[in-house]
Amino acid sequence: MEATETVRDRDRDRHRSPEATPGVICSELDIVYTVFGARKKATTTEGEQPWLERFLRQRRQVDTGNVRKVHAVKGVSFVARHGEAVGIIGRNGSGKSTLLRAIAGLIPPSGGRAWAAGRPALLGVNAVLLTGLTGSRNVMIGGLALGLSPREVRARYDDIVEFSGIGDFVDLPMSAYSSGMGARLRFAISTAATPDILMIDEALATGDAEFQARSRERIAEIREQAGTVFLVSHSNAAIRESCDRVLWMDQGRLIMDGPTEDVVSAYEASHRKGGR
Numbered sequence: 244m245e246a247t248e249t250v251r252d253r254d255r256d257r258h259r260s261p262e263a264t265p266g267v268i269c270s271e272l273d274i275v276y277t278v279f280g281a282r283k284k285a286t287t288t289e290g291e292q293p294w295l296e297r298f299l300r301q302r303r304q305v306d307t308g309n310v311r312k313v314h315a316v317k318g319v320s321f322v323a324r325h326g327e328a329v330g331i332i333g334r335n336g337s338g339k340s341t342l343l344r345a346i347a348g349l350i351p352p353s354g355g356r357a358w359a360a361g362r363p364a365l366l367g368v369n370a371v372l373l374t375g376l377t378g379s380r381n382v383m384i385g386g387l388a389l390g391l392s393p394r395e396v397r398a399r400y401d402d403i404v405e406f407s408g409i410g411d412f413v414d415l416p417m418s419a420y421s422s423g424m425g426a427r428l429r430f431a432i433s434t435a436a437t438p439d440i441l442m443i444d445e446a447l448a449t450g451d452a453e454f455q456a457r458s459r460e461r462i463a464e465i466r467e468q469a470g471t472v473f474l475v476s477h478s479n480a481a482i483r484e485s486c487d488r489v490l491w492m493d494q495g496r497l498i499m500d501g502p503t504e505d506v507v508s509a510y511e512a513s514h515r516k517g518g519r
């Protein structure tokens with residue numbers, strides 16, 4: 244037992260060392276959202292179709308300059324290596340989810356670059372599976388989206404459903420699930436393929452204590468297989484438990500990047516001072 248742990252520790256240290264292969268590289272990454280403001284009351288022509296109305300309203304907003312830019316991520320640079328579990332913390336609206344979505348390739352950079360080795364699996368409690376379809380159909384869709392073949396999804400189907408713990412609910416539409424059940428199924432689907440890069444957005448805070456413990460075990464397994472894990476959470480306890488490095492985002496900027504305890508303590512101290 245002790246020998247196994249020593250080997251495992253050594254392996255993990257190798258992954259974390261500066262020589263370990265990078266899993267994700269962000270270089271001067273900028274993300275700017277364009278928002279069509281709705282402050283000006285649109286003048287609509289009576290009898291317009293809703294889609295036409297929407298189209299004309301957007302045209303008017305662009306024409307009148309009623310468009311806002313939100314600079315959500317500003318010049319963020321870091322390298323995350325295989326085997327690292329990286330926490331991302333920061334107050335509401337600081338750009339954490341946007342950063343993950345950009346790394347997952349879901350939002351094009353407005354400036355700089357985000358590069359990921361392998362296919363990132365983004366797991367967010369808001370990730371959109373098709374809630375009108377049954378859990379069972381969503382297992383298939385999610386598995387295919389992760390790059391598994393239909394045969395591979397079928398081979399893993401029972402494990403996914405068992406891990407999710409949703410039982411017979413798998414035959415009901417996801418719209419009938421509690422938010423915890425939905426989050427558990429998403430976690431089970433997203434981790435079914437042992438992704439190279441696993442990104443978890445607040446999911447751990449959602450399940451019950453038993454599911455959280457199983458999720459942590461699964462994260463540890465993925466790390467041991469040299470994947471890179473990102474965890475966005477407002478739970479400092481979850482970050483402390485699962486991560487060995489933390490990025491602190493504030494107003495779109497990366498203001499601190501270092502060992503978990505250093506960064507989380509500094510973040511907590513900033514709250515005490517009533518700061519960021």
Ligand SMILES: Nc1ncnc2c1ncn2[C@@H]1O[C@H](COP(=O)(O)OP(=O)(O)OP(=O)(O)O)[C@@H](O)[C@H]1O
Nearest residue numbers: 276278313315333334335336337338339340341342
């Ligand atoms: N789709 C979008 N369109 C326009 N602006 C957006 C969009 N998504 C996020 N934003 C804005 O980008 C900024 C960063 O948002 P983001 O969701 O990344 O922050 P966060 O740190 O994950 O917040 P939270 O902790 O509340 O989840 C915020 O100002 C937000 O209003």
